Structure formats: structure tokens, C-alpha cells
Amino acid sequence: MPLALSAVLAASAAGTSSDSSAFLRQYLTVAIFAAAAVVMVGAMLGLGRLLRPSRPQEQKSIAYESGVDPVGQGWSQSQVRYYVFALLFVMFDVEAVFIFPWATRLEAMGTYGLVEMAIFIGILVLGLVYAWRKGVLRWV
Amino acid sequence: MLAVSMPYWFETLIKTVVVLGVIPTMALMLGYVFLMKMMSHMQSRLGPMDAGPHGVLQLVADGVKFLQKEDLTPANADKWVFAAAPLLVLISTFLLYVVVPAGPRLVVQDLDVGIFFALAVSSISVIGVLMAGWASANKYSLLGALRAAGQLIAYELPLVLAVIGVVIQAGTMSLQGIVRAQQHGAIFGFGNLGEPFILTQVVGFFLFLIASQAELTQTPFDMPVAESELVAGYMTEYSGFRFLFFFMGEFGTAAALSAIAATLYLGGWYIPGVHGLAADVLGPVVLITKMMLVAFLIFWVRFTYPRFREDQLQAFAWKYLIPLALANIMVTGILKVAF
Structure with a gap:
């Protein structure tokens, strides 16, 4: 290089x-x-x-909940709705890491590199289409 | 050259001091020009007018005000995580400035993996946001932080994939290399004006802009801090200067991402006909001009569109932007090999 x-x-x-x-x-x-x-x-x-x-008062350090006294604890259980998206994200982000070195060397690799990457991206797109058809990409 | 003969430590010290000044200046400039003045004028009002001529010093005055505010930590908060969160957001902003070149020699470090590094450190900030939301022990904060994480998951990918088109064309990830790659060639055969990548990467440019809009949580994508739903999202429990750090992180990152977009797609510090020392002198001015242009687009969208719903946000990224970005990579690759 x-x-x-x-x-x-x-x-x-x-x-x-x-x-x-x-x-x-x-x-x-x-x-x-x-x-x-x-x-x-x-x-x-x-x-x-x-x-x-610095004038600490007990009231000042209560969690803010629109002016009324907070109900329960702040660390409540909440539904992480996007964990399936997170799994997809990991897959695609790793893929991006693989694409970057290829992108810098494409000129040297020519058609061979292009076909190789077309197959690689093709498989990933298939995965995305599969997830889409399975309804994973819908917010539940 | 002067820069080369200086010992490493001295050079790094100067660079650090300069960037320490640049980041708040950029944050103040974007905050004043766009957040205060442009938004006001778009809404047929004047905005702040009293502090300094035309209200220029309003944000400085706000800073001084924040400095005098009591530093509150909620009683239930996880104290250490609460204190570390804004720090992490600012570190992410600082590291972005390491790789952005402002002239042929005006760059803190021209890393070989420049743009890759920038994308990597820009996503550190979401860890700070998650920490802030969790440590606050506040329901609004927690919801805001979870939304921010979901948003990053969706929009990190279009951002990264959009950049690959540029990397294919330039053949390097170094930002200086990308600027240099845009200096050669002619615009549709006209003269020797250089060829900014926006001409060939229009799709990539808009993907990058939309994704950075989401990364910066600017308005159509501002669910993590949605005032009407979550008070101030993950920032709800922060007061005084700690709150200001989040502000500085947001606008500092907005400036950095705009400058990176200008570098990737608009030729960075380069304008045709300026070379050598003149480019070093004019470079920062040119880069800031281009950066302001890109930032204008980001804030224009911010002041124009209403907020997305959370499901629309995810669907937009996964069903439109990511397939489009993948198609852009393949088309760019084919054209690169064919020509």
C-alpha cells in the first residue's frame, strides 16, 4: 500500500x-x-x-418524575423491544468490518474481488430478506 | 518543515491545546448559528439579541450560568457511573477530531484507518448515553437511553455502509488519502478541477447525512431526548456543567461529523488551484465553510420535520437505508472495476 x-x-x-x-x-x-x-x-x-x-436538601435529590413523588424505583424492568434487531446488527456490523479491507484493495483484485464480494453480500441480503419475511423487522 | 523538526511531545502538546480550543468553539458556533439564529429566523422570530451584538455571546453567557449552578446527583443514582457518563460522551467527541484533516499538514494524526477509526469512536458515545440513563435511576432517563441504543443499532449500519462507497473509490481509509484522491480528475471533462466524491456518491452522501442525523439525535430522530415525551431523556437528572458536557458533546460531534462528511464527499480542505503552504493557510477556512454547508442541511432537516415513531425509525433503517447502502456498494464496485 x-x-x-x-x-x-x-x-x-x-x-x-x-x-x-x-x-x-x-x-x-x-x-x-x-x-x-x-x-x-x-x-x-x-x-x-x-x-x-452547595446547599444540599433532601428534596433536591429525589428522582424527577414530572413534579409528583416518584413511584417505585427508577430501575424498573423495561422491555427491550429491539433485541432481534441487535442480533441482526451484530451480524451486519461484522460484515462491514470485512468489507472495508476489500474496499481499499478492489482496484488490485478486479473482477475476482467483485464476484467474491457479490457472493458475500448476496448471502447477507438473503439473510435480511429471510428476517424480513419472517416478520422480524416488525416492531412488536 | 517546521512541523516535522519539532519533537513529538511538543507537537502533540500544541495540537492538543489547539483542539481543546477548537471543540468548544465549534460547538458554540453551530449552537449559535443554527440552533439559535437559523431556527429563530425560520420561525419568524429574532432569537436571543441581548448578549453581545446580535446575541453572539448568548451561549457564552449560558455557559457562565451553568458554571454557577449547583451540581446535583440524585440520591438513588449510581454515583460513579453517573459522573463517568458525560466524560465518555466527550471522549468520543475528542477522538473524532484526531483524524479530521484541515490542510495538507494540518491534521492531528493521519491514521491509516482514519475513517474507520472515526466511525468506531463516534459510537462510543452511546455507551455514555446508556450509562447516563441507567445510572440516573429515573424512568425517563432509562427509556431515553434504551431508545438511544436502539437508534444507534439501526443507524450505525447505514453510516458505515455509506462510507464504503467512498473507500472503494479512493482506495484508502486515510482521510488525507481520501482528500488527495478527490484532487485529481475533471468534472465531466471540465478543466482540472478535481472530482469531489459527491458527484459519484450522491446516494452515499444522503445516506451518510440521514444516518448522522440519527446518530446525533437531531429532530426527526430525537426520540432519546424527546421533550414532550421524556422531559430530557437520558439528560433529565443532569444539572449545571455536567448537562453542558452533553450539549458540548452533541454539538462538537455534529461539527465533527459534518466535517467528516465534507471531507469524504466535498473534497475536504481542498479547493482547486490552491497548493502547498497556501493550502495549509486556507485549508481550515475551506473546511469550515464546507462543514457549515453540511451542518446547515442537518439542522434544516431538524427544524423542518416532525419526530418519527419508534417503529418507523427501525423500519426506515432496515427496510430502506441498509438495502440501499448495500446496493450502493455493489454499484460502486462494479463501476470501479469496469472503468
Whole structure:
């Protein structure tokens, strides 16, 4: 992949010793950004602590239920209506992970790759059609 | 180049500080321009006018107000999860900004799996939403969170599958690579103007827009926060700055997803005829202009359409968008191999 190669070369020209450390360094930046989000949230809440009042009252910490006293517990049992959709989602999401590498290399693979993927997607569409005909895609 | 000779840590520090400034700015800009002014004018009213010229500072004033509000946690809440939830939403927003390029060299990290990474981190936020809804120990919050999860399940797929068309055309997942791929070629043989992928991926572009509308829980898809049904959905129990973090996450992500859509389909920071250093200087302006165009479409739809029903939402995704996205992949693949 010439693009990836040139990216790695550019990164190693920037003073990194080897390709793998340049690669890992890219993801170190990702980790630093996640940490920056934590620091920002901490800093803002810390600043807020200096400025905001704190007058705890029992009534303030009751769960909000449109102004009337809450009935029962907040953690009530609720019907997750879309668990069948969730199963379908897992199937299709994994499929998407398989399609991405194929998509980057399609030019090299040509007709062979295209036929291969047509079969792959065809099987998945069959699955979707089956689910559809079985009435799974109806909200119950 | 200056950027190359700097040690890694120094460079990363500068990038982090810049992005720390960019994210709230983007959130404020979208919030002011679209949520306050555009919506007001579409509804024949002026919107906020007092804070600053034409009300520009209204959201800053709101921020200062939120800063002074008492920080409440419900007595029954799961305290740690309750506190961690907005953090997770913001982390997802922050990570989106890592891969969006604003110029030939203006990018935090041009990951090889750029767009794939962006799609992956954008869905982290739903875990934060689920945590918020569950930890609040509030029925509205729980229902809102479950709706948000159901929505993500339905609309993550059209979003991911729509992008594959672009990846096929560009032959790379790196966002810089995708921008570069759009610089060559001519529009229907006219001049050397580059070829933004929207010309060949119109279907993909609209699939991406609809799916990001749902990911951002903007109005036809705003069931997780539907005011008239669920008060504020998963945000009901949040007050003060913690509430503001959700707002910042929503609008920061809206800006990031619009910028990604602009990068994928409208050529990103590139305009014809600008190369080298000039592209680095003009790049951010061009990208923000294109981003605002895309965001305009998203918010225009938001202010125009009424809310879907939950069953319509699922049916729309599974019966129309996903088959359409799969067809788009196959047609793009066939055309790529044929030409």
C-alpha cells in the first residue's frame, strides 16, 4: 500500500526510530486526546466547584418524575423491544468490518474481488430478506 | 518543515491545546448559528439579541450560568457511573477530531484507518448515553437511553455502509488519502478541477447525512431526548456543567461529523488551484465553510420535520437505508472495476 508506506516513511523522517514505533506513536496521540478530554472535564468541574453553591436538601435529590413523588424505583424492568434487531446488527456490523479491507484493495483484485464480494453480500441480503419475511423487522 | 523538526511531545502538546480550543468553539458556533439564529429566523422570530451584538455571546453567557449552578446527583443514582457518563460522551467527541484533516499538514494524526477509526469512536458515545440513563435511576432517563441504543443499532449500519462507497473509490481509509484522491480528475471533462466524491456518491452522501442525523439525535430522530415525551431523556437528572458536557458533546460531534462528511464527499480542505503552504493557510477556512454547508442541511432537516415513531425509525433503517447502502456498494464496485 504506497500511501500507508509513505505515511510511515514521513513519520519515521520525523525522528522516530522504526516503523512500528511510528505506528504506535500515532495511537499514543489518540490516548493523549482521550486523556485531554478527562483533564478538561476535571478542570471545568473543579472551576465550577469554586463558583457554584452547595446547599444540599433532601428534596433536591429525589428522582424527577414530572413534579409528583416518584413511584417505585427508577430501575424498573423495561422491555427491550429491539433485541432481534441487535442480533441482526451484530451480524451486519461484522460484515462491514470485512468489507472495508476489500474496499481499499478492489482496484488490485478486479473482477475476482467483485464476484467474491457479490457472493458475500448476496448471502447477507438473503439473510435480511429471510428476517424480513419472517416478520422480524416488525416492531412488536 | 517546521512541523516535522519539532519533537513529538511538543507537537502533540500544541495540537492538543489547539483542539481543546477548537471543540468548544465549534460547538458554540453551530449552537449559535443554527440552533439559535437559523431556527429563530425560520420561525419568524429574532432569537436571543441581548448578549453581545446580535446575541453572539448568548451561549457564552449560558455557559457562565451553568458554571454557577449547583451540581446535583440524585440520591438513588449510581454515583460513579453517573459522573463517568458525560466524560465518555466527550471522549468520543475528542477522538473524532484526531483524524479530521484541515490542510495538507494540518491534521492531528493521519491514521491509516482514519475513517474507520472515526466511525468506531463516534459510537462510543452511546455507551455514555446508556450509562447516563441507567445510572440516573429515573424512568425517563432509562427509556431515553434504551431508545438511544436502539437508534444507534439501526443507524450505525447505514453510516458505515455509506462510507464504503467512498473507500472503494479512493482506495484508502486515510482521510488525507481520501482528500488527495478527490484532487485529481475533471468534472465531466471540465478543466482540472478535481472530482469531489459527491458527484459519484450522491446516494452515499444522503445516506451518510440521514444516518448522522440519527446518530446525533437531531429532530426527526430525537426520540432519546424527546421533550414532550421524556422531559430530557437520558439528560433529565443532569444539572449545571455536567448537562453542558452533553450539549458540548452533541454539538462538537455534529461539527465533527459534518466535517467528516465534507471531507469524504466535498473534497475536504481542498479547493482547486490552491497548493502547498497556501493550502495549509486556507485549508481550515475551506473546511469550515464546507462543514457549515453540511451542518446547515442537518439542522434544516431538524427544524423542518416532525419526530418519527419508534417503529418507523427501525423500519426506515432496515427496510430502506441498509438495502440501499448495500446496493450502493455493489454499484460502486462494479463501476470501479469496469472503468
